[in-house]
Amino acid sequence: MPKNLFGFVLLMGRRHQIAIAALSIILFLAGTAPLEVQRRIINAVTGGTPYPAILLLVLAYLGLVLLEGATKLMLNLYRGWIGEVAIRWLRLSVLSVSEHSGEAPIDALAEGVQLSIVLAEAEPVGGFVGTSISEPLLQAGILVAVGGYMIFLQPLMAFAVAVVFFPQVGFVPLMQSAINRRVASKITVMRHVSEGMIEQVVTSEALNAQSDRVQTLFSTNMSIYRIKFTMNFLMNLMTQLGYAGIFALGGYYVVTGKTEIGTVVAFISGLSKITDPWGALVDWYRDLKVTQVKYAMIRDASIDAAAVQDAGPLHRQEPALVP
Template sequence: MPQSLFGFIMLMGRPHQIAIAALSIMLFIVETVPLELQRRIVNAATAGASYHLVLLLVAAYLGLVGAQGLTKLGLNIYRGWIGEVAVRWLRRSVLVASIHTDDLLPESIAEGVQLSIVLAEAEPVGGFVGTSISEPLLQAGILVAVCGYLIFLQPLMALAIVIVYFPQIGFVPFIQAAINRRIKTKISAMRNISEGMVEHLISDDAVEAQSGRIQTLFSVNMSIYKLKFTMNFMMNLMTQLGYAGIFVLGGYYVVTGQTEIGTVVAFLSGLSKITDPWGALVDWYRDLKTNQVKYALIRDAMESYGSTSLDGASDQFNEQSAVIH
């Protein structure tokens, strides 16, 4: 197996990643157009323009968002497909490697780890392959496009929004690092539980050991929940401060005649278009760090079967790769 998660991603199909990236670029390029159409619709209605013009702008808006929605639908299905291909490859690879192993590991440990990887660990790692490149490209592109448009409309209001989001650059990686440490502990506990189930030992000591592992899993999961939802709370608070900033500055500019009401509406809509991709980027970063930990554990487990067994399975690995490409 490749040593890094991104090496595995490239193994699963570089041409597919390029195609998905192209769709992502196409989407974020036109992301600001609906904002401009919203601004023009509101300004046309409040400035006394003809109703026919308003209907034309609304029809253009609906046509554009419909085309965007269909493109996103195709992108999501495509990403889901490549992710499932990667999941299938991981599961088959673990099974092939375990068949060719030369009894380098105790049977209960080998079967327990294999069970954990095939049923629980392969899916999130493989699923990440589909979004690994296209997701940050799409969401970062949307952020740049929307922020650039808002700066063009009203620089000071846009700057206020940027300042509100800036603290997240500090606390998000810090909290995620703490989550990652717990995820590694969680995976180890799940593998130990699987090993205990494979052994089929029924004794007071065995039951007590399994109960202790389940309690450890419970404690780790609760710790992850607390960190995860604390991060979400802090991010939501930053977002609401952004809305408050728009109301304060936008209200001042409208009252003093320095901007149109349509600009404020565009900013309110634009903030939601910033909030969603920013949250998606944070989720992607969280998934990246989590799956790097999981992939390293899967890779180490595969290597524990021994180089001889993996060499013996290489033909089947290559056959799977050929199907992907």
């Protein structure tokens, strides 16, 4: 297995990552067009434009939304497929260690680790492959495109919106580091649970040990939930402050005749278009850090298993991605 997570991503298929990235670029470039059409519809309605012209704008808006949705559907399906290919590769790679072991005995700990990887750990690591490059490219592209459009419409209002995201740059990495430590501890405990199930030793000490591990998993998960949902609460609070800023500053500009009502509506829609990709970027960052921890543990377990079973170096084979 490659030494790092992105080496594994490239092993799963460079051509597919390039194709997914191309779809992501098309999607974020088309992201600002519906906002502009929406702004023109509002201004046309309030400005006394003939109805046939308004209807044409509405049809154009529907066409753009349909194109954007179809492109996103293709992207999601493609990312899901490449992710499943990576999951299959990981599971087969771990199973091949057992097959190459011959008659060599496998202790309960090694077997428990293999069981945990095949049933639970491979899926989130392999699933990340599909979004590893395209997700940050897509969401950052949307942020840049929509943010640039908002700056073009009204720079001061755009700055007021941007300010609410600055604190998140500080508290998100700190809280994610705390989550990562708990995830590593959780995986270790789950492997020990698998080990205990394989040993099938029914004694009071063994049962108590398993009960303690289950309780540890419960406490660890609850700790992760507290940090994760507190982070979500703070991010949502920042977003609502952004809406309040748009209402206050935009309302002042409309009352004083410095901007049109359509611009305020475009900013409200634009903030939702910025909030979603920003949240997706934060989720991707969280997944990246957690997946790096999980991948490192899978890689180390595979190396240890191969060494203990005297199977020699793992046979590294480029997976056949295209049927």
